[in-house]
Amino acid sequence: MSITAGLSSALSGLNAAARAAEIVSSNIANAMTDGYGRRELQLSARTVGSTGQGVSITSVVRHSDPIVLGDRRLAEAESGSSATTASFLKRLESVLGTVDSAVSLGSRINDFDTALLQASSRPESEARLSNVMQSAKALAAHIATAGADIQIVRSTADDQIENQVGQVNTALSRIADLNGQIRSNTGTGRDASALIDQRQQMIDSIAKIIPLREVPRDKGEVALITTGGAVLLDGLPVQLGFNPVGEVVADMTQASGGLSGLTLNGKPISTRAEGGPVSGGTLAAQFAIRDDLALQAQQKLDAVARDLIERFAASGLDATRTTGSAGLFTDAGAAFNFAAETGLAQRLSINAAADPAQGGALWRLRDGLGAATPGATGNSQLLNGLQAALTAQRVPASGGFMTGARSFAMLAADLVSGTATARVQMDSEATYASARLDTLKSMQMEQGVDTDQEMQSLLVIEQAYAANAKVIAAIGEMMQKLLEM
Template identity: 25%
Template sequence: MSIINNALSGSLAAQAGVNAASQNIANLQTKGYTRQGVLLGAVAGRNGVMSAGDGVEVMGLIRFSDSYKNQQMWRGASEQGLYTQTQPYLTQLERIMGDDLSSISNGVDSFFKALNAAGVDPTSTPLRQQIVTAADAMSQHFNSINSVMNNQLLSVHQQRDAIIPQVNTTLASIAALNGKITSAGATGTNVSTLIDARDEAIDSLASQMSLEVIDQPDGSRNVALKTGQPLVIGNIAGSMTSALDVSNQQVLSLTFTTSTFIVDNVSVGGQLGGLGGYERDVLRPMQQSVQGIAQQLAIDINAQLAAGITMAGAAGTPLFVFNASSASVLTLTPGFTADKLALAKVGGGQGDSTNLQALIKIKNNPVTLPGMSPMPIGDADTQLVGKLAITSQKNKALLQTAVTVRNQAVADWKATSAVNKDEEGVNLLEFQNMFQANMKVIAAANQMFDATLAMMS
């Protein structure tokens, strides 16, 4: 009877192998599915030296997964998420600030050209009106760029607010799957499908922030930020929130059980880190620089006008009003008209252009912007656009590298864990042959048994 028992165990093992191969083939196009296989082991003989063995047993199902490759794939997702989130903003700002018509340089150059043109006849009303018109147009250039930056800042905050609920949902899902995996694993149930779902959730979360994932002996996975704050421990999940402080800065916080942590907007990594880095390192400094140019122009021009007199002999009045807290950071003084331009020096007669020449020279006055050396006002916008272009090109290069690294990590993961239809087809045939061979053994054993009975009858 040991022959039949051996063959029966072999046929059952073959059925398990066919089942595993069929499951793999069925999930050939399932995203995140990890292929499985059977682990077979010989059963030692228990009837003395004359027993070759007692067949084969299925010792367990194998899940073809490499923890290192998973970690590499998740790190790649974080890097790609970081640079992908930043590039659209950089491209938009670079295009608008570098445009020949909408740039600040265009407005500044046009204003100083109008001042130069008035040098032909400082008493000419049309030429004076051209200065006022060019001044208003220049202010609109500043206000338009500032408005774009305000809109980008609002968009960054809205995107961050949209990502946070997704993060919290994913954290809760990972914690719930941890609980199911631990419970099912304790009863010997195959948890591969649950682990796949958890890995997919972690991969999605990794694109939004940089993670540390640590496997636990009970099958659960603890997840934390790169900076150490816990996100998921066992079946307990944390939750994140965002809020604006008094300076309109968005603050991220993480609550885990009874503890609350402040999370740095940049070091959090992933898409959230990309948004935080762009806001802190590019958008806000760029907006401060644009406003700095506008403020310096307003201060210098208003001060020079105050040093001169109008054609009527009155003291000069301010041409510009600067207000950093307003959407329109630079505007003309309400009610300012061409006859209020103080282009002559005090004591100068009709047609004197001494103060006008001083106004023209303001273009070469120095201005100091955040993170940059002092430069002439007339060159400031050009240098800002150049700096922005360098930042954008650097981000594009880093994004391309991140995409390559991520794609390679995914390819490495697929080499180990993804289903290969040719390989599974071979496995299916081998297990079918194994099953048929064991059936033949059973048939041969029955014939031998029948022959033995016939001999004894």
């Protein structure tokens, strides 16, 4: 080998070792960076004619397991969906109140029942009549507050949908740009690994919102297709459309046109939580909360409010009331109209005739809501009737409850227990989804950067660098000797 060939080989070795050290350093520094793929330098022998002339850097290979990556993304979408739904059910259970809560729906009913029993034993007691009024108002307020909170949740879901649609549109546009840059780098032989890392991060930001699959295309580009079959990106990105309403009220639905659905490039698409083009992630979960789960909860709560109103407006209970007039519990002060049940829970209130805070008189709880003057103070007939109405076995007229007659306390217990059962089931699903996601993340990490292995590689690279440097130093000494001759 000539001096020139030896020097060329050593310089190529130094260059390869320096590049390899740079890649190993990058691997170690980004071992915990999301979306980062381990790099490895690919080398080949460099020849001039039939003579070896050192090494040539062929390419930088980015390692990633597409199967584990895809499964991890799907698991992330599933975990996000179940966690979002579980959070809603937990909030609903909390606002209704669990059985061990001092301010639960059940405890409000029990307080009202107790107050009626105590007042019926001492109907002349102003304090006991006042206690009946306060417990009745607390019960109505509890139901109304729960109904209002359901609409707050629906409004929040509407806002979340807007935010997530914006995130998806922004990420898709960015991924399309990165596709173009990666195609350009690949075409000119430049390393596109850093751009691919950025693209993976952008895809990950979408995957939790809408579950998707990444499909490779020519020259390093990718297409994105949801598990429901909608194409989000294949060359050009799609544009998701959504119009938020700000504040959601009980009678607003997609079917009535009061709430916005989702469009893809201007065309409406289904927002079903299962089987739809965007089902399975947090976006579909927010639609399910706004349009299905919260609506079902509202319907059941309205049915409970209706049952309460109708119990205390039954004919024959209060002889002083005119036909069709409101009982103790009212629909915003008026008699209940079965054609306007939606949102009834929020409108539930106490009849002003018996409420001193509204200009009424407590003695009407004893003597009748339509009474013009106080009657005999020892008459407990109406109070006994009110307590009997609360505990009477009655079949609910709406709400989709199981068939069968029950007391008002049992009807409310059915509502609370149904919510608790759904919450426990969803918590179980969320726990499973989270464990599966953690497992897939661990598998992905195991296939990622092994810092011990990288440090060992760095030692080998340092030795190669030192060997090539020693060859160059020896050639330098030889050249110096020749010049001195």
